[in-house]
Amino acid sequence: MSLDSSRSASSTGQKSKRSFNSISSNPSSSSNNKKHKKNTNQKTLGAVWGAKSPSSSRSSFRKSPFSDFGSYMVHKNRKLHNQFDAEASSSSHSGLSCEKPIFRGISIFVDGFTIPSSQELRGYMLKYGGRHENYFSRYRVTHIICSNLPDCKIKNIRSFSGGLPVVKPTWILDSVAANKLLSWFPYQLDQLVDNQPRLLDFFAPKNSLVSKDALLQYENEDTSFKGSEQKDESFPEVGQPLLHSQQISGESDDIMCQNTDILIEEPTVGSEKSCKVKIVEMSNFDAEGDSNVKDELQTNLHELSVSSYCSDNQDSKGLPSRLSYRSHSTKDPDFVENYFKNSRLHFIGTWRNRYRKHFPNLSKGFKNMDSNPNDRTGSQKTSIIHIDMDCFFVSVVIRNHPELKDKPVAVCHSDNPKGTAEISSANYPARDYGVRAGIFVRDAKALCPHLVIFPYNFEAYEEVADQFYNILHKHCKKVQAVSCDEAFLDVTDLEGEDPELLALTIRKEIFESTGCTASAGIAGNMLLSRLATRTAKPDGQCYIPPKKVDDYLCQLPIKELPGIGHVLEEKLKKKNVQTCGQLRILSKDTLQKDFGMKTGEMLWNYSRGIDNRHVGMIQETKSIGAEVNWGVRFKDSKDSQNFLSSLCKEVSLRLQGCGVQGRSFTLKIKKRRKYAEEPVKYMGCGHCENLSHSITVPVATDDAEVLQRITKQLFGFFNIDVKEIRGIGLQASKLESVDFKQGVGKNSLKTWLRSTPANLEKPRISNSVIKDKPVGDCQGVSADEILGQSCEDMVGASYSVDNNSSSSGLCPNKVSAIPPLCHLDFGVVENLPPELFSELNEIYGGKLVDFVPRSKGNSESTSSALLHEEGKMSEAEGPVFYDPATLNKISKEEKAVAFLIIISSENLWKPYSIQVSPIFNPFIFYFLISFIILNSILCIVYMLYDFVCPLYVA
DNA sequence: ATCCTCCCCTAC
DNA sequence: TAAGGTAGGGGAGGAT
Numbered sequence: 002m003s004l005d006s007s008r009s010a011s012s013t014g015q016k017s018k019r020s021f022n023s024i025s026s027n028p029s030s031s032s033n034n035k036k037h038k039k040n041t042n043q044k045t046l047g048a049v050w051g052a053k054s055p056s057s058s059r060s061s062f063r064k065s066p067f068s069d070f071g072s073y074m075v076h077k078n079r080k081l082h083n084q085f086d087a088e089a090s091s092s093s094h095s096g097l098s099c100e101k102p103i104f105r106g107i108s109i110f111v112d113g114f115t116i117p118s119s120q121e122l123r124g125y126m127l128k129y130g131g132r133h134e135n136y137f138s139r140y141r142v143t144h145i146i147c148s149n150l151p152d153c154k155i156k157n158i159r160s161f162s163g164g165l166p167v168v169k170p171t172w173i174l175d176s177v178a179a180n181k182l183l184s185w186f187p188y189q190l191d192q193l194v195d196n197q198p199r200l201l202d203f204f205a206p207k208n209s210l211v212s213k214d215a216l217l218q219y220e221n222e223d224t225s226f227k228g229s230e231q232k233d234e235s236f237p238e239v240g241q242p243l244l245h246s247q248q249i250s251g252e253s254d255d256i257m258c259q260n261t262d263i264l265i266e267e268p269t270v271g272s273e274k275s276c277k278v279k280i281v282e283m284s285n286f287d288a289e290g291d292s293n294v295k296d297e298l299q300t301n302l303h304e305l306s307v308s309s310y311c312s313d314n315q316d317s318k319g320l321p322s323r324l325s326y327r328s329h330s331t332k333d334p335d336f337v338e339n340y341f342k343n344s345r346l347h348f349i350g351t352w353r354n355r356y357r358k359h360f361p362n363l364s365k366g367f368k369n370m371d372s373n374p375n376d377r378t379g380s381q382k383t384s385i386i387h388i389d390m391d392c393f394f395v396s397v398v399i400r401n402h403p404e405l406k407d408k409p410v411a412v413c414h415s416d417n418p419k420g421t422a423e424i425s426s427a428n429y430p431a432r433d434y435g436v437r438a439g440i441f442v443r444d445a446k447a448l449c450p451h452l453v454i455f456p457y458n459f460e461a462y463e464e465v466a467d468q469f470y471n472i473l474h475k476h477c478k479k480v481q482a483v484s485c486d487e488a489f490l491d492v493t494d495l496e497g498e499d500p501e502l503l504a505l506t507i508r509k510e511i512f513e514s515t516g517c518t519a520s521a522g523i524a525g526n527m528l529l530s531r532l533a534t535r536t537a538k539p540d541g542q543c544y545i546p547p548k549k550v551d552d553y554l555c556q557l558p559i560k561e562l563p564g565i566g567h568v569l570e571e572k573l574k575k576k577n578v579q580t581c582g583q584l585r586i587l588s589k590d591t592l593q594k595d596f597g598m599k600t601g602e603m604l605w606n607y608s609r610g611i612d613n614r615h616v617g618m619i620q621e622t623k624s625i626g627a628e629v630n631w632g633v634r635f636k637d638s639k640d641s642q643n644f645l646s647s648l649c650k651e652v653s654l655r656l657q658g659c660g661v662q663g664r665s666f667t668l669k670i671k672k673r674r675k676y677a678e679e680p681v682k683y684m685g686c687g688h689c690e691n692l693s694h695s696i697t698v699p700v701a702t703d704d705a706e707v708l709q710r711i712t713k714q715l716f717g718f719f720n721i722d723v724k725e726i727r728g729i730g731l732q733a734s735k736l737e738s739v740d741f742k743q744g745v746g747k748n749s750l751k752t753w754l755r756s757t758p759a760n761l762e763k764p765r766i767s768n769s770v771i772k773d774k775p776v777g778d779c780q781g782v783s784a785d786e787i788l789g790q791s792c793e794d795m796v797g798a799s800y801s802v803d804n805n806s807s808s809s810g811l812c813p814n815k816v817s818a819i820p821p822l823c824h825l826d827f828g829v830v831e832n833l834p835p836e837l838f839s840e841l842n843e844i845y846g847g848k849l850v851d852f853v854p855r856s857k858g859n860s861e862s863t864s865s866a867l868l869h870e871e872g873k874m875s876e877a878e879g880p881v882f883y884d885p886a887t888l889n890k891i892s893k894e895e896k897a898v899a900f901l902i903i904i905s906s907e908n909l910w911k912p913y914s915i916q917v918s919p920i921f922n923p924f925i926f927y928f929l930i931s932f933i934i935l936n937s938i939l940c941i942v943y944m945l946y947d948f949v950c951p952l953y954v955a
Numbered sequence: 956a957t958c959c960t961c962c963c964c965t966a967c
Numbered sequence: 968t969a970a971g972g973t974a975g976g977g978g979a980g981g982a983t
Binding site: 329336339340341342343344345346347348349350351352353354413414415417418419420421422423439564596597598599600620622623624625626627628629630631632680682683684685686728730732 | 968969970971972973974975976977978979
């Protein structure tokens with residue numbers, strides 16, 4: 002799959018130049034008539050759809066879009082009309098239509114693709130006494146039904162429909178459900194909402210266009226239509242997009258031939274008068290006889306339209322809130338989880354993990370099976386097949402719609418009229434119009450008005466990917482998965498098998514099995530086979546024999562080489578290098594000097610078709626992370642903390658899912674650039690600075706709670722206004738397999754902090770005793786008991802022990818307390834390794850950060866600056882009490898110093914002091930013992946010195 | 956010289 | 968409205 006569709010498209014354009022021995026099963030090149038299509042189709046109302054002979058129909062439209070209507074169409078239309086009448090009549094006679102004729106007097110024209118389909122809507126009209134027009138007539142049609150329309154269609158509707166209501170199909174559905182004709186007003190198409198009230202404002206006071214009843218009806222039924230409204234507005238729920246496909250199948254004829262063009266039988270009038278007349282007619286259905294409209298109605302209309310818009314944004318739980326309330330980080334507590342469920346990039350990014358689980362034995366690589374392909378013995382030539390599905394996302398969703406094969410189709414999240422969704426994948430007919438992955442739907446529709454938009458179907462992608470790999474594994478043992486739709490096959494060892502024939506067989510099987518086409522490249526190494534596939538696309542295959550490599554590469558644009566993205570391309574262009582041939586002129590030294598050792602060598606090799614990689618080199622996972630750079634908008638630190646918490650849970654789950662734990666953690670932040678305005682992309686991150694901080698902890702972890710503490714600490718380093726954050730990511734690296742860490746959970750920092758160090762082991766006092774112990778009375782308590790001591794009234798923060806932390810050995814539900822903040826030596830705390838600081842900070846409920854504001858990046862942290870200003874004692878000099886007010890409340894005895902031994906990031910034992918009380922506690926004990934031992938050693942040294950010196954003197 | 960951190964670039 | 972992720976590789980520069 003190519004996320005950069007321009008790449009594929011450009012290769013199509015180059016096809017004739019760069020194809021060698023190409024076997025293409027798709028002889029008709031879609032790019033041939035590209036220019037022609039662009040010049041003709043875009044200005045018409047989807048003429049391409051039904052046009053068997055595009056040029057003729059287009060020319061007639063170009064000549065006069067709506068007046069030059071042949072007698073054939075008049076005849077055909079009449080015939081269809083009669084046919085509908087006959088059907089309606091027969092169904093009523095046969096008793097099929099026993100329903101209330103709620104649509105009597107209504108005549109709909111369904112324009113474009115709708116859910117439900119035009120045919121289904123026709124069925125409803127038939128059943129409930131309405132009419133369905135196959136072709137648009139301003140005199141017969143009363144309502145235009147559509148889900149969305151491209152801008153040019155909107156213009157045409159505005160010009161020629163005489164102000165007919167343009168409403169969404171849910172109006173029909175909801176009316177049927179309510180068994181009465183509902184007001185169409187709330188169901189107006191959003192694209193026309195801002196326009197229609199203006200018309201209504203003009204007419205309503207005079208003609209009672211929208212009655213009070215209609216308004217009341219709308220208000221009362223507000224909630225009833227909301228649910229379906231949203232579904233209609235965009236797409237079926239994610240995960241259920243096949244419903245969409247099923248529905249479309251029933252109306253394929255409509256899509257192809259009837260629904261697309263607005264055909265007007267009569268000469269254009271297009272005057273304000275006709276507009277007025279039509280709307281007055283409309284009011285017959287909407288006002289239902291009530292003409293008693295108050296003067297303020299006019300002003301209410303605008304509000305109504307706004308209200309209607311809000312209702313479209315119904316959230317999934319049916320709450321009367323804007324969808325936007327739930328589509329960004331601040332308002333949706335499940336934002337992170339939902340986001341990943343719906344992210345196509347997340348799907349692509351995590352596919353490999355799923356593949357590894359699905360094909361555990363096949364995805365481990367073949368490290369020992371052979372060596373470098375270039376080192377193979379004898380004259381055996383390496384043979385690599387690269388196989389890649391064509392426009393995967395689109396192919397999969399339209400695989401059951403052969404009628405759409407040659408129609409422009411794209412996949413994206415939403416076909417909302419606003420058109421601010423991003424095209425993810427476009428098929429080749431769409432690419433011919435300039436539709437590319439990454440452009441907005443509205444731009445895509447401007448380029449290609451009749452573009453069909455499908456939603457994602459991640460389940461189907463997964464399913465097809467599995468079929469794809471089953472076929473590959475069936476034919477070849479050495480398969481290296483690149484992505485869900487792309488793989489390398491080393492077929493060198495398949496003696497007697499012609500690689501080209503094999504590729505053909507595999508492609509054929511893929512098509513038979515999945516209904517999707519794949520392209521293949523065959524060559525002597527991975528680089529060349531991959532390049533060959535680009536040439537072969539779509540639905541073809543290409544073999545590059547060794548002799549042709551130089552010719553092939555000579556004119557190949559450098560951007561085609563893997564590893565050369567837009568940045569490297571620009572850099573090379575500045576050096577007048579545009580093709581591989583030009584790249585070859587530069588020496589390896591020059592390239593390495595300009596681009597670095599590795600990159601320089603890669604450029605030198607690739608420009609000569611040299612690639613030393615071999616199929617099957619699967620590396621161990623080096624990092625696991627989660628990142629969200631969309632919809633991130635925080636209003637306060639609580640939002641950001643909640644978000645970080647969700648992110649930690651996500652990363653924790655991913656680590657656990659992979660059976661690894663991380664020792665190094667990197668927090669990435671996207672910060673809005675100073676002058677960056679709100680991005681064009683809805684909820685996008687826009688122009689950002691990318692910041693990151695990382696820390697390494699002594700013990701690897703996958704514990705969400707620990708991650709949260711670490712992340713909190715990392716987050717503190719940024720010292721950033723949360724309102725400026727546009728994206729956050731957390732990545733774990735220095736991964737260690739859990740297999741090798743069985744039982745190591747007991748060594749986690751959290752556990753360690755809560756446990757009694759072996760060297761401090763003392764007879765434990767029961768929890769009840771601790772709980773009952775008076776505040777400040779810590780006599781004879783072990784280290785964890787000190788940490789767990791009840792001092793809540795002093796510190797104001799308690800640390801709730803996680804019930805899941807069974808390894809801690811603490812009683813579940815026990816609420817431990819910790820030494821009060823005022824008892825800490827901040828000079829020491831401040832200089833703790835970040836991970837320990839993070840842990841302590843969490844234990845103190847995040848208050849430590851506030852108490853010791855600091856930034857790792859700033860050598861002169863706030864707290865240390867404060868300390869210096871106040872002339873407090875340094876760590877070496879003794880304890881520092883940060884809060885003078887609290888200081889006065891504490892007795893001298895409580896100011897005794899204890900040393901807590903803790904593991905530093907280098908696994909060394911480092912002392913840091915915590916103020917605890919009273920003096921007789923194990924820390925003091927330990928300290929005194931240490932002091933005595935140290936003194937003893939010093940004494941011995943002195944004694945020895947005293948003893949040795951005189952000897953020397955003598 | 957080597958390692959580490961903080962980036963950036965790239966591919967899918 | 969919409970869902971701009973994930974992971975690997977590598978370069979620059981600083982610390983050791």
